[in-house]
Amino acid sequence: MKSATPFRAPRILVPYSRLRPEEKMLQAAAERLGIPVDFRDASSLAWPDGFDAKAGDAAICRCVGQTHNLALARLLESRGVRTINPSSVMTLCGDKIATAACLDAAGIPQPKYSVAATPESAVDAAESMGYPVVFKPACGSWGRLLAKVTDRNGAEAVAFHKAAMGPSHSVFFIQEYVEKGGSDLRAILVGGEPVSLMRRKSDHWITNTARGGKPEPCEMPGKLILLLRSVAAAIGGDFLAVDLFETEEGWTVNEVNGQPEFHGSVEATGVDLPGKVLQHAWDLIQPGLDSAGKPR
Numbered sequence: 158m159k160s161a162t163p164f165r166a167p168r169i170l171v172p173y174s175r176l177r178p179e180e181k182m183l184q185a186a187a188e189r190l191g192i193p194v195d196f197r198d199a200s201s202l203a204w205p206d207g208f209d210a211k212a213g214d215a216a217i218c219r220c221v222g223q224t225h226n227l228a229l230a231r232l233l234e235s236r237g238v239r240t241i242n243p244s245s246v247m248t249l250c251g252d253k254i255a256t257a258a259c260l261d262a263a264g265i266p267q268p269k270y271s272v273a274a275t276p277e278s279a280v281d282a283a284e285s286m287g288y289p290v291v292f293k294p295a296c297g298s299w300g301r302l303l304a305k306v307t308d309r310n311g312a313e314a315v316a317f318h319k320a321a322m323g324p325s326h327s328v329f330f331i332q333e334y335v336e337k338g339g340s341d342l343r344a345i346l347v348g349g350e351p352v353s354l355m356r357r358k359s360d361h362w363i364t365n366t367a368r369g370g371k372p373e374p375c376e377m378p379g380k381l382i383l384l385l386r387s388v389a390a391a392i393g394g395d396f397l398a399v400d401l402f403e404t405e406e407g408w409t410v411n412e413v414n415g416q417p418e419f420h421g422s423v424e425a426t427g428v429d430l431p432g433k434v435l436q437h438a439w440d441l442i443q444p445g446l447d448s449a450g451k452p453r
């Protein structure tokens with residue numbers, strides 16, 4: 158007779174590759190909330206033996222590398238694990254061209270953009286958009302490899318250098334440069350709801366905190382909440398960071414991060430983001446139950 162698979166209660170798996178401040182915050186929040194969370198150093202494990210993942214579990218994929226998280230999410234989903242974010246949302250947010258297309262289809266305001274397939278047509282696109290423009294890799298983060306271009310000579314230099322950098326740089330994503338008054342905004346959404354907002358100020362035009370941008374808290378106006386909810390409805394997902402520019406015509410959405418770092422937001426706003434994410438993950442797999450599995 159075949160022996161039955163031993164029962165184990167659903168739990169949250171957190172694969173990580175380095176204990177950054179975010180993962181340490183998640184560990185502390187799990188302890189504080191009494192939510193069963195299995196932290197695993199994915200850098201020393203191989204699928205499937207290293208991961209005790211079962212249908213009904215949730216996983217918050219926290220590797221540093223976005224491609225690692227995407228691969229893990231796809232594997233975990235194949236076993237019926239609910240991943241945060243779903244792999245489809247990681248894919249969408251991991252590609253700025255796909256995100257722009259999705260925001261466009263939903264009528265969400267964003268900086269004007271153009272996508273070109275050759276360096277020649279990228280230069281033509283920059284010329285017709287008018288300078289300055291920003292060339293961005295479709296897949297990238299931490300403000301890396303962004304180029305603010307102010308004239309045709311610059312556009313030619315950037316476009317032809319990018320063309321020589323291989324296939325991942327051979328599609329050109331070009332945005333209008335937005336005068337944003339020395340800062341941009343970062344909102345965090347959990348379960349489709351905006352939960353924190355900070356301003357990132359910098360003397361440099363690139364305001365990422367990873368590049369020295371200084372975070373400070375700010376109030377979330379009601380109209381911005383509505384805009385952010387529409388972003389969540391268009392993109393989907395459980396845990397998003399939405400970067401916005403404030404312009405005279407209103408807010409525009411610059412980027413949606415599907416695997417966000419969030420320690421800057423926690424430090425600036427004091428909002429318990431790790432607790433909110435864990436609670437959200439728990440509610441997905443154990444709706445209506447407390448962390449001991451008893452009705453709430």
Ligand SMILES: Nc1ncnc2c1ncn2[C@@H]1O[C@H](COP(=O)(O)OP(=O)(O)O)[C@@H](O)[C@H]1O
Pocket residue numbers: 268291293297298299300301303332333334335336337341362363364365400411412
């Ligand atoms: N079109 C733009 N106009 C003005 N500033 C920009 C523009 N695009 C990006 N930036 C600045 O660069 C930062 C990083 O750009 P982003 O598109 O978010 O790339 P990454 O994924 O590397 O964070 C933004 O937070 C903003 O400060």
Ligand SMILES: [Mg+2]
Pocket residue numbers: 299300365400412
């Ligand atoms: Mg960004």
